[in-house]
Amino acid sequence: MDSYSKFLILMNVYYSILIFIFGICIGSFLNVLVYRIPLGLDFKAGSSFCPKCKHELKWYDLFPLFSWLFLRGKCRYCRAPISPIYPIGESVTGLMFVASFVFGTNCKFCLSLLGYFMICAALFVLFCIDWKYMMIPDSMWVTILVGGVVLYIDTLIHNGWDKSELISRIIGALAVSVLFFLVDYLKPDSIGGGDIKLMFAAGFALGWVKTMFSLLIAGLVGTVFLLVTNSLKKENMKKQVPFGPHLAVGIFVAMLFGDLLIKWYMAKFGIKI
Numbered sequence: 001m002d003s004y005s006k007f008l009i010l011m012n013v014y015y016s017i018l019i020f021i022f023g024i025c026i027g028s029f030l031n032v033l034v035y036r037i038p039l040g041l042d043f044k045a046g047s048s049f050c051p052k053c054k055h056e057l058k059w060y061d062l063f064p065l066f067s068w069l070f071l072r073g074k075c076r077y078c079r080a081p082i083s084p085i086y087p088i089g090e091s092v093t094g095l096m097f098v099a100s101f102v103f104g105t106n107c108k109f110c111l112s113l114l115g116y117f118m119i120c121a122a123l124f125v126l127f128c129i130d131w132k133y134m135m136i137p138d139s140m141w142v143t144i145l146v147g148g149v150v151l152y153i154d155t156l157i158h159n160g161w162d163k164s165e166l167i168s169r170i171i172g173a174l175a176v177s178v179l180f181f182l183v184d185y186l187k188p189d190s191i192g193g194g195d196i197k198l199m200f201a202a203g204f205a206l207g208w209v210k211t212m213f214s215l216l217i218a219g220l221v222g223t224v225f226l227l228v229t230n231s232l233k234k235e236n237m238k239k240q241v242p243f244g245p246h247l248a249v250g251i252f253v254a255m256l257f258g259d260l261l262i263k264w265y266m267a268k269f270g271i272k273i
Contacts, residue, residue, distance in 0.1 A: 012107045019101050020094040024064040027093030030121055031086050034128040037137050053078035064090045089124065096120040096252070103256040111157065115150035118143055119205060119255065123248040126198065130244030136194025141201045144251075148205025165207075172203035172211040195243055202251045210258040218243070218250030 036043045053075060063070075068087040075082055100116035101107060122143040126136045148169070155165060177200035184191040203211040222243060253261075 012102075015107070015109075016098050016101060019097050023094030023097030024090040026097070026117070026121060027090035027124070028064040028086075030093055030125050031089050033125050034089070037125075037139075038129055038133045038135065053080065089128070093121065093124055096124065099256055103260075111154035112151050115147040115154065115205075116255070118147035118150065119202075120252065122147070123252055126194075127245045127248040130194070130242045130248075134192070134240075134242045134244075136192065136198055136244050138194075138197070141194070141197040144198070144205060145201035148201060151205055168207040168209070169204045172206055172208040173200050174203065175208050176203060176211055176215050191243070195247060198244065198247060198251075202247075206251070206254055206258070209262070210254040213258050213262060214247070214250035214254035216250070217253050218246040221249050222246040 032043050035041075065087045068082060068084075071082070073082050073084060074080065097117055097120060100120055101113060104116045105113050122140040126140040129140075130136050152165075152169060155162075159165075177196050180191045180196045180199060184193075184196065199211070199215075202214065206214060222241070225246065226241065
């Protein structure tokens with residue numbers, strides 16, 4: 001390996017660290033959204049506060065990840081335990097952003113990176129909210145749709161106009177969302193309206209091939225989850241389980257790793273396209 005290659009690796013590591021720090025800062029804000037949106041609280045008004053004692057937090061209490069570690073997971077004012085969900089959420093967001101930089105744009109700074117960041121942030125928020133409250137806020141699927149538009153604009157800038165690209169995104173937007181709508185129409189309340197809107201937005205962002213792949217991943221993740229939780233007797237197989245979190249995982253995997261996994265699958269089974 002020559003000196004230039006080593007320099008590029010070091011720079012990419014440096015950029016990844018900066019992106020991770022940026023990601024945990026965004027993750028701190030996303031934690032606020034996860035807490036306030038379901039409660040109908042205005043996330044723009046008021047300072048952050050301890051959920052237990054309601055004491056307003058100072059700026060030095062709000063360093064993402066590090067404040068929780070420094071305070072040993074307890075509120076500075078009432079010493080009540082602070083859920084590790086908060087630093088975990090910040091770390092997950094940071095890792096998702098780094099994955100977007102490494103696998104989404106191949107360590108390049110471009111407009112697509114913004115689109116990936118928007119989609120990752122929205123997926124994290126809807127995963128958490130749908131998991132606990134079984135609802136997908138409209139603001140999240142709209143954010144994913146806007147992120148998809150940003151990705152498409154970047155494609156136009158770098159590759160020029162391609163009719164097949166737009167057609168793929170339109171088909172992707174309709175393929176699963178229309179299927180979900182028909183299932184819900186034939187069997188009311190079987191699929192939430194949020195899931196339909198989510199797959200419409202994600203379909204445009206991904207294109208039809210990766211959209212179908214995301215549905216496959218979501219189905220596999222959901223099946224494994226139900227089997228594992230049922231075997232551990234922590235969940236009942238008959239209990240309604242939100243599908244949004246599984247869709248979020250499928251969308252994230254398909255978005256960043258879909259091309260790689262699909263090529264691997266085709267090569268493994270000798271499929272040519």
